[in-house]
Amino acid sequence: MKKKHHIIFRSALALLLTLFLIGCSDNNDETEEKAYNESNHHSSNEDASQNTNDDNDDDETSSDNSGTDSKTNSEDSASSNKSESTNDETSNEEDEISENNQSDTDSEDNLSNFSSEEIEYARVWNQLGPNPDVEYIDVQHIPEGTLLNPEEDDIDVRYPEDVIQLRGDRIVDGVVTYSSNGDGTVNVYKTPYRWYGGLPRPDDADLDELKKDREEIINNTESVYIDTGNDEEIINLIGKLSIQ
Structure with a gap:
C-alpha cells in the first residue's frame, strides 16, 4: 500500500x-x-x-x-x-x-x-519760265549763225551756237532762249519776247547802238543749273509742249 x-x-x-x-x-x-x-x-x-x-x-x-x-x-x-x-x-x-x-x-x-529733249524743255520752263501756268509752250530750234532778229538783216548779230527758244502764246507768258551744255546747266540769252514791244523800229533809231545792245546779249549769257523739279509738274508741262 x-x-x-x-x-x-x-x-x-x-x-x-x-x-x-x-x-x-x-x-x-x-x-x-x-x-x-x-x-x-x-x-x-x-x-x-x-x-x-x-x-x-x-x-x-x-x-x-x-x-x-x-x-x-x-x-x-x-x-x-x-x-x-x-x-x-x-x-x-x-x-x-x-x-x-x-x-x-x-x-x-x-x-x-518721254524723250530727254522733252524733259529738258519742261524743266527749263519750270525753273526759268515767267509764267508756270502757261497754256502751251512753243519750242523753236534756232541754228547757229541765225540773226537775233531775222527781220533786221541790217543788224548783223548772230547766235554763236544752236539755241532753243521757249515761248508762250501771250506776252505775259514770256520767253526763254538758251543753249544746253549737256551737264545740267544752260546758257541763257536775254532776248525779248518781241523786239520794240511789237512795234516797227523807230525811223530815228541808231543802228550802231542797236547792234551794240544785241552784242551784249550774245556776250553776257548767264549759266544756270537746272533742277530736276517735281516729276508730276514736269510731266504736266511736257503735255503743253508744241515742238516745231
Missing part, C-alpha cells in the same frame, strides 16, 4: 513537471511571436518613413524640374517674342525700302515715256 502511494506521487510529480515545461514553452513562443511582430512593425514603420522621404524627395525634384522647365519655357517664349519682334521690324523696314524703291521706279517709268 505504501509502495502504491509512492508510485502515484511520483506520477503526479512527473505530470506537474510536464505541465510546467509545456507552460514555459508556450510562454517562450508567445514572447518570441510578440518580439517578431514588434520587429516587423518597426520595420514596416521604417519602410513607410523611407517611402515618405523618397516621395518627398521625388516631389522636391519634380518641383525643381517644374521650376526649371517653367523658367526655360519663359526664356524660350521671351526669345521667341524678341525674334518675332526683330523679324517684324526687319519686315517693316524691307517693306518701307521696297515702297520707296517702287515709288522711284514708278517716277522713272513715268519720265521714261
Whole structure:
C-alpha cells in the first residue's frame, strides 16, 4: 500500500513537471511571436518613413524640374517674342525700302515715256519760265549763225551756237532762249519776247547802238543749273509742249 502511494506521487510529480515545461514553452513562443511582430512593425514603420522621404524627395525634384522647365519655357517664349519682334521690324523696314524703291521706279517709268529733249524743255520752263501756268509752250530750234532778229538783216548779230527758244502764246507768258551744255546747266540769252514791244523800229533809231545792245546779249549769257523739279509738274508741262 505504501509502495502504491509512492508510485502515484511520483506520477503526479512527473505530470506537474510536464505541465510546467509545456507552460514555459508556450510562454517562450508567445514572447518570441510578440518580439517578431514588434520587429516587423518597426520595420514596416521604417519602410513607410523611407517611402515618405523618397516621395518627398521625388516631389522636391519634380518641383525643381517644374521650376526649371517653367523658367526655360519663359526664356524660350521671351526669345521667341524678341525674334518675332526683330523679324517684324526687319519686315517693316524691307517693306518701307521696297515702297520707296517702287515709288522711284514708278517716277522713272513715268519720265521714261518721254524723250530727254522733252524733259529738258519742261524743266527749263519750270525753273526759268515767267509764267508756270502757261497754256502751251512753243519750242523753236534756232541754228547757229541765225540773226537775233531775222527781220533786221541790217543788224548783223548772230547766235554763236544752236539755241532753243521757249515761248508762250501771250506776252505775259514770256520767253526763254538758251543753249544746253549737256551737264545740267544752260546758257541763257536775254532776248525779248518781241523786239520794240511789237512795234516797227523807230525811223530815228541808231543802228550802231542797236547792234551794240544785241552784242551784249550774245556776250553776257548767264549759266544756270537746272533742277530736276517735281516729276508730276514736269510731266504736266511736257503735255503743253508744241515742238516745231
